[in-house]
Amino acid sequence: MEIRQRKMEFMKNKFTKKKKLPTMSKLQASLSIPYIIFSLVFILLPMTLIFIYAFKPLEGQTNLENWEIIKKPLTWNIIARSIYIGLIAAFVSVLIGFPYAFIVSRSKSKIFKTLALSLILSPMLIFTISKALAVRGLFEAMFDKNALNSKWFMVVGMVYLFLPFSILPIYSVLKDMPNNILEASQDLGYSKFKTMMKVVLPYSLKAILSAFGMVFMLSSTSIIISDKLLPDGSQLQLIGNLINQFANPANPYDLATASTLVIITLLILLALYAIIYGIPYLINKYKQGGNYE
Numbered sequence: 001m002e003i004r005q006r007k008m009e010f011m012k013n014k015f016t017k018k019k020k021l022p023t024m025s026k027l028q029a030s031l032s033i034p035y036i037i038f039s040l041v042f043i044l045l046p047m048t049l050i051f052i053y054a055f056k057p058l059e060g061q062t063n064l065e066n067w068e069i070i071k072k073p074l075t076w077n078i079i080a081r082s083i084y085i086g087l088i089a090a091f092v093s094v095l096i097g098f099p100y101a102f103i104v105s106r107s108k109s110k111i112f113k114t115l116a117l118s119l120i121l122s123p124m125l126i127f128t129i130s131k132a133l134a135v136r137g138l139f140e141a142m143f144d145k146n147a148l149n150s151k152w153f154m155v156v157g158m159v160y161l162f163l164p165f166s167i168l169p170i171y172s173v174l175k176d177m178p179n180n181i182l183e184a185s186q187d188l189g190y191s192k193f194k195t196m197m198k199v200v201l202p203y204s205l206k207a208i209l210s211a212f213g214m215v216f217m218l219s220s221t222s223i224i225i226s227d228k229l230l231p232d233g234s235q236l237q238l239i240g241n242l243i244n245q246f247a248n249p250a251n252p253y254d255l256a257t258a259s260t261l262v263i264i265t266l267l268i269l270l271a272l273y274a275i276i277y278g279i280p281y282l283i284n285k286y287k288q289g290g291n292y293e
Contacts, residue, residue: 054259059252069260079268085221090213092159093162093165093211096163100120102174131161133228139156172207174204182200192289209276213273215229221265223232239265243261246261
């Protein structure tokens with residue numbers, strides 16, 4: 001009798017699960033509709049228009065003259081400067097953000113955590129241009145105005161503006177790191193430095209790469225760094241400034257040129273972003289004991 005009842009319960013549960021699965025899949029599909037619409041309207045459609053403007057011959061032209069801009073050395077100098085300064089800013093941001101995120105995440109004081117996170121999040125509520133102008137005014141009071149037209153000041157401004165984007169991804173991973181991992185490393189006789197390098201760093205590697213890539217993208221394509229932070233940024237333009245110069249909807253040639261620059265920049269930055277993620281993945285793949293997902 002018991003066996004028969006168990007079989008009936010098993011068949012009932014099995015039928016109920018089968019009945020629930022389509023309902024859940026329909027629910028998930030319905031919830032994804034707003035994201036699909038958003039992606040189509042704000043991502044796919046703009047990118048399609050950019051490609052159309054870049055590859056559509058203009059009236060009276062036999063070839064794509066807007067692509068001539070990629071043959072100019074100035075264009076590649078600006079792209080190289082953007083990548084160089086962006087990489088330095090991303091590295092410095094992660095160098096500052098990783099210890100900060102680790103200290104805050106390991107703290108047992110809720111008050112300290114709240115204050116530390118508020119210190120990082122509150123500047124994000126201020127308009128970015130206002131923050132850039134405030135930093136510029138502070139440094140102009142301490143240094144010569146002409147000395148601020150330099151790459152080091154651009155890096156300082158980028159780190160100040162984009163540091164929260166470096167701290168938050170790392171903190172979100174480290175705050176969930178189990179304490180027994182650190183305790184196990186101490187039982188094995190690891191020093192604090194060795195624990196940091198052998199345990200904490202591999203555990204948060206994916207978050208560190210995300211933070212690095214995010215700050216790199218924001219820094220290398222920023223417009224306000226040259227326009228608002230530097231007293232005279234005409235000689236230290238980034239790729240975002242160059243695109244902004246040609247972003248003139250009233251002039252079809254300028255719009256086509258801007259679209260061309262967007263495509264070139266997108267391809268270069270996506271390739272670099274893939275390298276940032278790909279190299280650690282390959283290293284961990286062929287390294288025994290590596291765990292990188």
